[in-house]
Amino acid sequence: MIVYTFDGTMDGLLTAVFDAFSQKEQPEKLLSKGDELPLFCDRIHQVTTNEEKAQRVWTGLEKKLPREAMRLVSVSWLSELSELNTPLFQYICKAFRMDGIERNFADPDVLTVTNIARRVAHEQQRMKQFIRFQKAKDGTYLAVIAPDHNVLSLIIDHFQDRFGDQPWLIYDAKRHYGYYYDGSSDAVRITFQDEASVPFSLDNGKLSEQLMSDDDQLLQNLWRTYFKAICIRERLNPRKQLSDMPRRYWKYMTEKQ
Numbered sequence: 001m002i003v004y005t006f007d008g009t010m011d012g013l014l015t016a017v018f019d020a021f022s023q024k025e026q027p028e029k030l031l032s033k034g035d036e037l038p039l040f041c042d043r044i045h046q047v048t049t050n051e052e053k054a055q056r057v058w059t060g061l062e063k064k065l066p067r068e069a070m071r072l073v074s075v076s077w078l079s080e081l082s083e084l085n086t087p088l089f090q091y092i093c094k095a096f097r098m099d100g101i102e103r104n105f106a107d108p109d110v111l112t113v114t115n116i117a118r119r120v121a122h123e124q125q126r127m128k129q130f131i132r133f134q135k136a137k138d139g140t141y142l143a144v145i146a147p148d149h150n151v152l153s154l155i156i157d158h159f160q161d162r163f164g165d166q167p168w169l170i171y172d173a174k175r176h177y178g179y180y181y182d183g184s185s186d187a188v189r190i191t192f193q194d195e196a197s198v199p200f201s202l203d204n205g206k207l208s209e210q211l212m213s214d215d216d217q218l219l220q221n222l223w224r225t226y227f228k229a230i231c232i233r234e235r236l237n238p239r240k241q242l243s244d245m246p247r248r249y250w251k252y253m254t255e256k257q
Contacts, residue, residue, distance in 0.1 A: 008032035014054035069102035076117040087112040144205030146174040
């Protein structure tokens with residue numbers, strides 16, 4: 001068994017594909033740093049990430065796969081799941097070796113990559129539904145999230161189109177970055193050098209009272225009241241609610257605080 005190891009980046013994975021073709025071999029596994037190595041393997045190759053090699057592979061892949069399949073590759077990577085590494089590596093290698101591989105759902109690697117991409121896309125849709133904004137005194141709207149998958153970049157266009165006339169910040173507390181939109185130009189990615197000094201809680205997304213607009217707390221209370229008022233006790237179905245609104249999202253949702 002031949003095993004490749006890489007640094008866990010997309011460029012590293014694409015470099016691994018380049019190395020595999022350069023050395024005319026097909027590794028059985030691609031593992032990232034910290035993954036447990038197989039008990040028996042003939043050779044372990046440490047991939048050294050190279051941006052030029054990665055770009056060559058990506059450019060070649062664009063010629064082999066249709067646009068929708070390329071998006072599937074990109075979206076699946078945002079899952080951040082370690083179990084994706086080997087299937088995605090194999091999927092890309094197969095794309096260079098045979099035409100139409102993206103349509104062969106009997107292939108286990110194609111099926112795995114496709115299913116993981118669907119999971120990411122599903123959470124993307126949930127984030128559009130479950131994000132809750134708070135208004136600061138300066139007029140900026142803040143929302144904090146911590147999704148299972150790295151979907152923030154996938155939802156920015158939605159909020160920029162829908163709230164194009166007002167400034168907002170959506171911050172991913174799990175991955176420590178966010179996007180800020182000033183109400184006119186394109187949203188920009190931001191990070192904080194010192195998260196301990198940010199004016200909102202990473203635990204529940206709450207703005208500090210000194211920065212929250214005067215009417216926002218009232219609006220939050222009204223929303224909670226409305227949420228409770230429309231609930232029909234006789235039709236309560238906790239299992240269905242958890243299916244539609246998983247508990248892991250609750251801490252950043254106004255009606256659940």
